[in-house]
Every structure is written in C-alpha cells, then in structure tokens.
Amino acid sequence: MDFQSWMTAVQQRTERALENLLPAADIAPSRLHQAMRYATLGGGKRIRPLLCHAAGDLAGADPSRLDIAGCAVELIHAYSLVHDDLPCMDNDVLRRGKPTCHVEFDEATAMLVGDALQSQAFLLLSDHVLADDPRRQSEMVRLLALAAGSRGMAGGQMIDIEGTGRQLARAELEFMHVHKTGALIRAAILLGAQCGSPMPDDEMARLDHFAKRVGLLFQVVDDILDADASTATLGKTAGKDAAQGKTTYASVMGLTEARELADTLRSEARQAIEAFGERGRRLHELAHFIVTRKF
Amino acid sequence: MDFQSWMTAVQQRTERALENLLPAADIAPSRLHQAMRYATLGGGKRIRPLLCHAAGDLAGADPSRLDIAGCAVELIHAYSLVHDDLPCMDNDVLRRGKPTCHVEFDEATAMLVGDALQSQAFLLLSDHVLADDPRRQSEMVRLLALAAGSRGMAGGQMIDIEGTGRQLARAELEFMHVHKTGALIRAAILLGAQCGSPMPDDEMARLDHFAKRVGLLFQVVDDILDADASTATLGKTAGKDAAQGKTTYASVMGLTEARELADTLRSEARQAIEAFGERGRRLHELAHFIVTRKF
Numbered sequence: 001m002d003f004q005s006w007m008t009a010v011q012q013r014t015e016r017a018l019e020n021l022l023p024a025a026d027i028a029p030s031r032l033h034q035a036m037r038y039a040t041l042g043g044g045k046r047i048r049p050l051l052c053h054a055a056g057d058l059a060g061a062d063p064s065r066l067d068i069a070g071c072a073v074e075l076i077h078a079y080s081l082v083h084d085d086l087p088c089m090d091n092d093v094l095r096r097g098k099p100t101c102h103v104e105f106d107e108a109t110a111m112l113v114g115d116a117l118q119s120q121a122f123l124l125l126s127d128h129v130l131a132d133d134p135r136r137q138s139e140m141v142r143l144l145a146l147a148a149g150s151r152g153m154a155g156g157q158m159i160d161i162e163g164t165g166r167q168l169a170r171a172e173l174e175f176m177h178v179h180k181t182g183a184l185i186r187a188a189i190l191l192g193a194q195c196g197s198p199m200p201d202d203e204m205a206r207l208d209h210f211a212k213r214v215g216l217l218f219q220v221v222d223d224i225l226d227a228d229a230s231t232a233t234l235g236k237t238a239g240k241d242a243a244q245g246k247t248t249y250a251s252v253m254g255l256t257e258a259r260e261l262a263d264t265l266r267s268e269a270r271q272a273i274e275a276f277g278e279r280g281r282r283l284h285e286l287a288h289f290i291v292t293r294k295f
Numbered sequence: 296m297d298f299q300s301w302m303t304a305v306q307q308r309t310e311r312a313l314e315n316l317l318p319a320a321d322i323a324p325s326r327l328h329q330a331m332r333y334a335t336l337g338g339g340k341r342i343r344p345l346l347c348h349a350a351g352d353l354a355g356a357d358p359s360r361l362d363i364a365g366c367a368v369e370l371i372h373a374y375s376l377v378h379d380d381l382p383c384m385d386n387d388v389l390r391r392g393k394p395t396c397h398v399e400f401d402e403a404t405a406m407l408v409g410d411a412l413q414s415q416a417f418l419l420l421s422d423h424v425l426a427d428d429p430r431r432q433s434e435m436v437r438l439l440a441l442a443a444g445s446r447g448m449a450g451g452q453m454i455d456i457e458g459t460g461r462q463l464a465r466a467e468l469e470f471m472h473v474h475k476t477g478a479l480i481r482a483a484i485l486l487g488a489q490c491g492s493p494m495p496d497d498e499m500a501r502l503d504h505f506a507k508r509v510g511l512l513f514q515v516v517d518d519i520l521d522a523d524a525s526t527a528t529l530g531k532t533a534g535k536d537a538a539q540g541k542t543t544y545a546s547v548m549g550l551t552e553a554r555e556l557a558d559t560l561r562s563e564a565r566q567a568i569e570a571f572g573e574r575g576r577r578l579h580e581l582a583h584f585i586v587t588r589k590f
Contacts, residue, residue, distance in 0.1 A: 149414030
C-alpha cells in the first residue's frame with residue numbers, strides 16, 4: 001500500500017474508532033457529550049494516531065489495539081486544544097475551520113469537555129485489552145499520564161504562558177516544545193510499540209530517539225507554517241504566535257534557518273530508525289510527511 | 296484505636312503522601328508545581344482517602360497501597376475544586392479558608408493545575424504496584440476514569456450548570472449528585488477494596504451499595520451545612536447555593552426533611568455493611584462522622 005492510501009486508511013479507521021469510543025450524543029448529560037464529539041470528531045490530521053499505528057506496525061501490533069491506543073493519545077490532544085483556545089489561555093475563536101468549542105457552546109462547557117476528554121483517554125487504556133501482559137498496559141497508562149501532566153504537555157503550556165511577551169533563547173524554546181508538543185508525540189509512538197511484541201532495549205532506545213526528534217520536528221514545522229501560511233489553509237488563525245508575542249523558531253532564528261533545522265531533525269530521525277529497515281517504513285514516510293506538510 | 300485517633304492518623308499520612316507524590320515546587324515549571332501544591336496540600340477533610348483506607352481495612356489491604364489509591368482519588372477531587380472555582384464556573388474566591396487557586400495565582404495557571412492534577416492521579420495508579428494481580432490495577436484506572444469523566448463527576452458538573460437558575464425536581468437533583476459527588480466517593484471505596492484481597496461478588500455488591508448511599512449522604516449533609524453554617528466555620532463561602540440559584544436538598548424539601556433524609560441514608564448505609572461485622576467498623580464510623588460533621 002502506498003503512503004497516501006495507508007494514511008487515509010488509518011485516518012478513517014481512527015475517525016470511526018473515535019465515533020464509537022466517545023459516549024453517544026443522546027446519553028446524559030447530552031450537551032456535554034455533544035460538545036465532546038464536536039471538539040474531537042470530523043477534523044484534525046490525526047498525526048498522533050498515525051504515529052501510533054506506524055510504531056505499532058514496526059512492533060507487529062494488532063491494528064485494532066492501535067486504534068484504541070491512538071485514540072487515547074488523540075483525546076488528550078483534543079482536550080488540550082479545547083483548553084488552549086479558552087479566553088484565559090490563547091483566546092482563539094477558530095479551530096479546524098470551525099468555531100472553537102467555547103464559542104460554539106460556552107466556556108464552562110468547554111472546560112468540562114477538556115476535563116472529560118482527559119478522563120476518557122485513561123478510560124480507553126483501561127477498558128480494553130491492549131497487551132497480552134497486563135503490566136505493559138499499566139506502563140501505557142504511566143507513559144500517557146507522564147506525557148500529559150505537569151512534566152509533559154500541561155507543563156509545556158505553563159512554560160509557554162510564562163514566556164509570552166518576551167523573546168526566549170533557543171534552548172528555552174526547545175525546553176518548552178519538548179514538553180508542550182514533544183511529550184505527547186513521543187507517547188503516541190511508545191504506546192504504539194507497547195501494543196506489539198516486546199522489543200529489545202536497544203531497539204526501544206532507537207525508537208525513543210526517533211520519537212523525540214519527530215516531536216521537535218513537528219513543532220518547528222508548525223512554527224514555519226504559522227509564520228508563512230494563511231488562515232484559510234491552516235484552518236486555524238495564522239500568524240497568531242507573532243501577534244501574541246510568542247517566540248517561535250521562525251522568530252528566534254529566521255525562516256531560512258528554521259527550515260534548515262527541520263531538515264536536520266528529519267535526517268536525525270531517519271538515522272535513528274535506519275537499522276529497522278523496511279519495518280520502519282511508515283515511520284520514515286510520516287517524518288517526511290510532517291516536514292513537507294502545508295497545513 | 297478510637298475513631299478520632301484513626302482519622303487523624305490517616306489524614307496525617309495522606310498529607311505526607313501527597314507532599315511526597317506531588318512534584319517538588321522547585322522542579323520546572325516551578326510556578327505550576329507550586330500552584331498544584333497550593334491547591335492540594337494543607338487543607339481538606341480528606342474524606343475520600345479516609346473512605347479508601349476504611350474500605351481497604353475491610354479487604355485487608357496494605358496501608359501504603361491505600362495511601363497511593365487514596366491520594367489518586369484526592370487529586371481528582373482537588374482538581375475538580377480548582378476548576379469549579381474558576382470565573383467561568385462558580386467564580387468563587389475562598390476555599391479551605393484561603394484564596395482560591397486562580398485568585399492566588401491566575402486563571403490560566405489554575406486551569407493547568409486542574410489539568411495536571413488529573414494526569415497526576417492516573418500517574419499514581421500506574422507508577423506504583425497497588426495489587427498483586429496487575430489486572431486489578433487496570434480495573435482501578437478504569438473505576439477512577441469512569442468516576443471522573445463525563446458519566447461521573449464532570450458529567451455531574453455539567454448537569455449542575457444546566458440546572459442552575461431553575462428549581463430541579465428531587466429526582467433530577469439526585470441524578471446530578473450521584474454523578475457530581477457520588478461517583479468519586481464510590482470510587483474511593485471501591486479502589487480501597489481493590490487494593491486488598493479479592494472479595495466475593497456478594498460482598499462487593501454490599502460494599503458498592505454502601506458506597507452509593509454514603510455518596511448521596513455526603514451531599515445531603517453538604518447542602519444542609521451550606522444552608523445552615525457560617526462562612527467562617529465552613530472555610531468556604533456559605534449560602535452560595537441559594538445565592539447562585541442552585542437547587543439543594545434544603546431548598547427542594549426543607550431543612551427538617553433533608554435532615555430526615557440524611558438519617559435514612561445513614562441507616563441504609565449501615566444495613567448494607569452490617570454483615571461485615573467488626574471488619575466494617577471504620578466504614579460505620581465514617582458514615583456517622585459524615586452525618587454529624589459541622590464543616
């Protein structure tokens with residue numbers, strides 16, 4: 001199967017899985033469930049489920065298990081967007097080409113949507129059998145909780161807020177992104193691997209190195225796109241980093257150097273998984289997709 | 296050991312456990328970790344850890360495991376208070392006799408505190424061995440995720456918001472509280488039991504019945520206290536339910552009948568665990584404490 005077909009197939013099965021795994025809109029409290037579905041379904045590139053499936057392929061995991069693990073990570077991502085868009089955070093009105101959750105519903109509902117989506121992610125990891133050894137399933141909960149929490153994504157958002165309005169040094173910027181975006185992307189890859197056959201330590205270390213490079217790569221490309229693309233193409237407000245006084249890779253090193261950094265990170269990511277050969281094909285292709293994406 | 300000494304001992308060991316299990320205030324991002332500690336430490340009756348320990352006693356659980364499970368439930372409770380106090384929710388400025396988290400820090404920080412405390416709760420349940428059979432540990436994650444999410448606590452808060460400003464029927468009020476407060480109290484008890492020796496189905500059913508009665512009892516007493524007590528005694532704003540146009544047991548049936556309902560629920564709770572005899576002593580005592588508490 002070529003990459004484009006594989007990607008479309010994973011995106012479609014992820015969408016179906018999310019539809020089935022989220023509480024139906026007619027279950028009480030129905031407004032909350034409607035809003036959770038609004039915030040999660042029908043949009044998004046599903047980069048994290050794609051990475052989860054690609055890493056799971058490498059580890060010989062059952063795709064139906066990867067659907068669950070990928071959706072758990074995607075729910076954490078979806079919750080973070082809902083909270084990030086709130087007036088007390090980025091105060092954004094447009095997301096994936098639609099009004100943000102608090103605009104379409106209201107602030108209190110949007111806060112509860114984020115809270116409930118986070119619980120739902122951990123429900124997925126405990127309500128389905130994802131590994132033959134139940135200890136590996138606890139390890140998945142641990143990886144996701146660490147990636148989402150104060151030493152992961154939520155911590156990264158705090159660093160982001162604290163840095164707004166002043167120019168960060170490149171090392172500070174990297175520290176922020178390793179937490180804010182990198183931790184969850186890494187978790188997507190490691191959870192995918194955990195769904196498959198146990199891998200030797202050196203293979204896990206290689207995969208982990210790849211995951212860290214790709215996490216940073218994703219953010220560098222995001223910054224370049226934010227500086228470069230239009231709101232219509234992105235489906236979210238473009239140029240908002242600069243408008244909000246946020247440091248980006250584009251602002252700290254210029255667009256040209258940021259593009260060079262993206263190429264370097266992609267090479268490092270490629271090298272990290274070279275030894276997997278054909279098994280790492282989907283991961284290679286995804287890294288290429290991330291660096292060449294236009295939205 | 297008499298009840299008062301037991302209660303003080305569990306509260307103290309819970310406080311120590313929370314101190315150790317929360318990231319230190321000097322770990323980056325330090326403002327977030329300070330705020331997480333501010334919102335969690337040094338206050339609260341620790342009702343949920345007490346119930347967790349009492350149920351664990353009954354199941355012969357190791358107290359150090361109960362510390363972890365009790366703290367996980369308490370972190371979910373603490374996060375819910377932080378989010379509930381935000382301007383877009385109850386907009387409250389006083390909690391446990393101190394300024395609420397968003398008043399002491401700021402709104403964005405308070406939102407991230409809540410988000411990160413939830414992740415931290417699931418981290419506790421996966422980062423420590425709490426049961427000899429790892430499948431029981433997955434079951435604990437499942438119970439807590441269900442209790443916290445859209446069909447538990449977060450759902451109850453949604454029902455609460457939707458009902459504000461109109462008088463609810465008693466059945467609606469009960470439906471709200473079963474979710475908003477009851478689900479997490481029930482989870483505290485069931486998690487405590489899961490830390491111990493496996494119990495026969497009929498014993499678990501009895502304990503679960505007790506848990507549901509106590510969950511409702513706690514809320515009925517809370518409503519009575521809110522209508523009756525002063526802000527100084529409660530350590531949070533008193534009379535705010537009425538001021539916010541919220542239906543309470545006191546408003547729906549009057550204080551006298553609400554007190555009778557509390558007595559009835561307490562009797563039902565007592566009957567549910569009568570067959571446990573002396574093993575259920577701490578649970579009995581806690582139900583008594585809940586119904587006679589003054590704050």
